[in-house]
Amino acid sequence: MAECESWNEDRARGIIAAVAVKEGAALPILHALQQVFGCVPLDAEPLIAANLNITRAEVHGIVTFYHEFRRTPPGRHVLRLCRAEACQSVGGDAVGAHLRSALAIDWHGTSRDGAVTLEPVFCLGLCATAPAALLDGDPIGRLNAARVDRMLETLT
């Protein structure tokens, strides 16, 4: 997975200005920031507010409304595991429990060695090859405890 850049206010201002030309630019700006920095830190909020001419409270409201935006950078790998019904029907809950215990973290947590951040999602559209996950954006289907263990071994 691509390394996240560390927070840089000038870089952030540039990103915001480039995207702000779109109509209704808030979400595209937040996506662009998260793409570069791995998250949307609190420090970004006043910059976005100033550019879009809205209050910082409004920006905060937008960032925190959407599950996808992180406030701190993730681990070196991001594993997004589906927790929705189709995955539940073929053992998704057990896969989730196994992962949390193997990584010794809860949802949204990052393993102690900083290798993996585990995020829950509700549906990846991989419902016919469930249980499913996205590992650094790559889809993985038909997960079970054994496949999870093999996968975790490759993540450093």
Added chain:
Amino acid sequence: MTRVFVPRDAAALAVGAEAVAKALAEHADVVRTGSRGLFWLEPMIEVETPAGRIAYGPVQAADIPGLLDDGLLTGAARRLRLGVPEQIPFLARQTRLTFERCGIVDPLSLEDYRAFGGFKGLEKARAMGSAAIIETVLASGLRGRGGAGFPTGIKWKTVAEAKGDRKFIVCNADEGDSGTYADRMMMEGDPFSLVEGMIIAGLAVGATKGYVYTRSEYPHAIATFDKALSIARAAGILGRDFDIEQRSGAGAYVCGEETSLLESLEGKRGQVRAKPPLPAHKGLFGQPTVINNLVTLTSLPCILRDGAEHYQALGMGRSRGTMPIQLAGNLKYAGLFEAGFGVTLGELVNDIGGGTLSGRPVRAVQVGGPLGAYFPPALFDTPFDYEAFAAKDGLIGHGGVVVFDDTVDMARQARFAMEFCVAESCGKCTPCRIGSVRGVETVDKILAGRDVDANLELLADLCQTMKFGSLCALGGFIPYPVLSAMHFFPEDFRRAERLAAA
């Protein structure tokens, strides 16, 4: 070199299609396609032979050397051979209109798109003009495929007649229902049909700009559709009188609700708007807006091309045409099954879907995503039809069918429905925001065996409040899975009580 078609559909990638493509790269001309939607056979590859395409599957990269030795490239290899794909019973039984090209064409080839009937509907639409397009869509009987089932032609007529400085076509590709993947497959497998459908909608109502709001959980769909937009722009299909921009959601389920989606597109919190005004009058940026589900829009090219009667002739009752039904979960043959409305739930699950993957008895089937009711096998005679499902306190939604075997605990599923609503409520209306939290607490009391009778009554009462008091379908429909679980599987809500008594 022989052409071999290997899907790049995300679900095919999830089971090893990328490695298969790499293993074949030196030996064949590998063409990446979408998926045919037969997911238990993925990765399913197709070899072009003089006698037509021959399918093999499920193929893993490790199988390739052996298959090549046995004559894969002439279709002679016997192992994993499925034969002519169209003759595989699961495909042979379908009526593919909306998904006619998916899995067959190179999704990013305009040449392929045209060769398989693409843009013919648009040509006809341009020739007939706005009023006749709307007349055709009305006559086809097409209803919104996102779940609400509102007649598309009537929505369009409203927007066409509305006055505004600008008008918009918005495609709802925020396909958040578990068990559904039709939008994703289409964007990855046949994206130009969405481009064509949106241009047709633009012509019909006089809109010049379209937005596609795609959920961020679909990175492959987003990437493919963005490429398709660039290609269409370079070819002059977009960018002159109509252009399309894709926007990505950010993990909020409620943004699949149309007014919440519009708020999100405007750069706000995705909170539901009270209606009226309808989006058709005051939609995106306050302008008249057609907001349609992706499958609705991608059904248009073939309706315009083949005529309203052809489409209208399929289906049952007031549900006309075809529905891409998405079979998912604990099912032996899970995949996309497009057919005229009217096929029964039992046929879908037992006959077409082959029963459970686990081999255990089917206990419950959730149709229509997390807001859909859980049906027991006793309701398997229900035909797939908007009205027939509504009559049994269910809904077809976006066409997702999720099967559970007899290990499922339906009280836990009821709890999950409420838990999901807690996580995903936009917070605007009280019944949904607070009701869902109280719902989880009440189910927890039931699961713990505390005052079970009183709490079941309370839960049913809370469901009524949410059903009739919520602003949108999230709070309004989350009672369906809860009430159906309580009604059809009452024994699951009394486990703790029984344990205590034993």
